[in-house]
Amino acid sequence: MDRPIKGNRPPRKHQPKGLTILHEDRDILVVEKPSGLLTVGTDRDKSRTAHYLLNDYVRKGNPKSRNRAYVVHRLDRDTSGILLFAKSEQAKTFLQEHWEQTDKRYLAIVHGRLTPKEGKISTYLAENSAQRVYSTLDPARGKLSHTTYTVLKEARGFSLVEIHLLTGRKHQIRVHFAGKGHPVAGDRKYGNGDPASKRLALHARSISFTHPFSKKKMTFDTGMPEEFARLLGKM
Template identity: 60%
Template sequence: MAENRKEFKRPPKRYQPRGLTILYEDQDILVVDKIGGLLTIGTEKIRENTAYFLLTDYVRKGNLKSKNRVFIVHRLDRDTSGVLVFAKTEDAKRYLQDRWPEFSKKYYAVVQGTLPEKEGVISSYLAENRAHRVYSVADPAKGKLAKTGFRVVKESKSYTLLEIELLTGRKNQIRVHFAEKGHPVVGDKVYGEKSRGARKLALHAASLTITHPYTHEKMTFETQPPAFFKSFVAI
């Protein structure tokens, strides 16, 4: 009989990683709600203020000699908030990554303007230039297929709240697709209009459904969009 994976008790506040809310933890996985503005993993310039660094410290409970660690399964853009899952073993990491395309990922985004179509799928081939900017190309041989499902939830005079199903997981996929349609995500300083929108990116990874790497149980983790979304469209 398979051993049950029991959720860990919430640790003392002094161990809670700043900018991250623990949604679920057992001996195989660690699921968090990340704030916008926090990197998933470090860069050459930023090494410590990342979800990976903070959660590694968290599982070590401040003990630098501890061998406990977390493993990157997927990433969220720095300015995107929401559900982020880490593995706590290499086997769990491989299991989740091998099945990642099968898992369900739902996002909420506030975009500029109102869309003529209230639901649909945006599909294109995405490529990346030397400046790390992503864009659509006509030639399938020069890009990777990206598919973004969307549904209008609410509209105001100038903004639209979308529920988005990520059908593929390409870099900056949601932001590029809607920017190229003329409806950039609010607060997008790279693909949007710099003179308009909010100081924060209005893109939130709201729901993630996975299969547990050990029990094979289907698990769904959900979070609410940040409060500032309401300043554009009532939620």
């Protein structure tokens, strides 16, 4: 991967509340989302989202402004890490059309010790009426999904894992590791009920993509969240 760049950050006083802007230019916004914040609104919650906060930010408080943030991809509410937004329909279209070439790396703390220490998980993922994603062997029912991983550290029945997301399906990482018997710590939906972590121990650590207009390769890396370091310390 290319060396991470620091990006163009606005002064702290101009940052949107609840989000950290890693980079901003005329065409894109790269932000770090905390765990617990939705990417986009739902029927029940339209305002406490990354999308809402960034729309307000680019409009600079002027509701009549034509400026807006365009959603390129999403992270689960309880997953922290890097999100990429566009500032125009044209930029959004380019980034989404080149999404398969975008390199996405995650960090997770999972239950147990994985064998092998490096591997690839490939299953067809489907979703039931209760909005629960599951793996199936039937290609007619699900979408083929690939996740590769490397174990970085093991401690007291847990593993710190770096994950390379080759496809980006809903809840893919969580379902793949739960299916192997190693659910992500703090996963209330797919986990084993063990309250090892107050939050979902899944973080979108880095992203590498081609800028929609300059065509330069851009890479951002947030490293490991302090919460993970604390959790590993407790382990």
